[in-house]
Amino acid sequence: MTATCVADSEVSRRVRQPLRTIGLLGGTFDPIHYGHLRPAEEVREAVQLSELRLIPARVPPHRARPRVGPAERAELVRRAVADNPNACVDERELHREGPSYTVDTLAELRAELGGVSLCLILGYDTFLGLPGWSRWRQLFERAHIVVTERPGVGGGLPEALADEVARRVSHDPAELRHSPAGRILFQAVTPVDISATGIRRSLAVGRSVRYLLPEPVRQRVVEAGWYGYPQL
Numbered sequence: 001m002t003a004t005c006v007a008d009s010e011v012s013r014r015v016r017q018p019l020r021t022i023g024l025l026g027g028t029f030d031p032i033h034y035g036h037l038r039p040a041e042e043v044r045e046a047v048q049l050s051e052l053r054l055i056p057a058r059v060p061p062h063r064a065r066p067r068v069g070p071a072e073r074a075e076l077v078r079r080a081v082a083d084n085p086n087a088c089v090d091e092r093e094l095h096r097e098g099p100s101y102t103v104d105t106l107a108e109l110r111a112e113l114g115g116v117s118l119c120l121i122l123g124y125d126t127f128l129g130l131p132g133w134s135r136w137r138q139l140f141e142r143a144h145i146v147v148t149e150r151p152g153v154g155g156g157l158p159e160a161l162a163d164e165v166a167r168r169v170s171h172d173p174a175e176l177r178h179s180p181a182g183r184i185l186f187q188a189v190t191p192v193d194i195s196a197t198g199i200r201r202s203l204a205v206g207r208s209v210r211y212l213l214p215e216p217v218r219q220r221v222v223e224a225g226w227y228g229y230p231q232l
């Protein structure tokens with residue numbers, strides 16, 4: 001009897017249809033670059049995301065005010081994914097007053113999208129800072145978290161985060177498609193050692209940033225002279 005029950009639940013688990021699975025990459029995107037885009041693309045493939053949403057932050061709560069305004073950063077993000085049928089830009093945070101708290105964004109998405117699987121993609125540097133985020137434990141009620149490597153960033157997890165990882169870690173990307181929220185997946189990706197800080201520094205002194213970010217983004221930034229020194 002017991003054996004039958006176990007077998008039944010195993011079968012139902014295996015045949016259950018995967019959920020629509022949406023990847024979310026928030027960021028300042030000041031400017032967007034291949035260190036954002038390539039890891040997110042590899043997560044899309046590994047988790048078999050139905051779509052990837054890029055969510056520019058209007059006022060990031062955890063860092064200095066961006067160099068370029070929200071409308072301009074969002075324009076760069078749109079240019080970056082204009083030719084990508086699997087990605088779109090979600091500008092909801094630009095229209096919300098005050099700091100862009102991810103937990104609020106997830107609540108809005110959940111209310112709109114219902115019981116889909118939401119996968120919040122974070123670089124390891126950002127993941128390490130999670131316990132400093134507003135209502136951070138509620139994030140796990142609203143989304144899965146997919147952590148990608150960030151070159152040059154290592155070190156152990158803060159204790160509170162290590163506890164959450166111990167309870168929630170998944171080693172199978174497919175698991176994230178079968179529940180709406182609550183797991184943590186460490187997804188190996190090609191390391192891309194690019195940062196917006198490095199790009200801004202190069203632009204400020206007139207150095208080339210070609211091949212660090214999509215060409216339509218580079219052209220716009222350079223033409224507008226947004227980060228300083230105009231360059232060829």
Ligand code: ATP
Nearest residue numbers: 026027028029035122123126150192194195196197
């Ligand atoms: P800045 O240099 O201005 O701090 P950034 O390059 O870190 O910016 P953000 O917009 O702050 O970019 O990052 C948004 C998200 O993308 C974060 O989760 C961050 O960890 C991740 N990310 C940014 N660059 C990389 C990278 N090179 N590899 C992996 N993840 C990255």
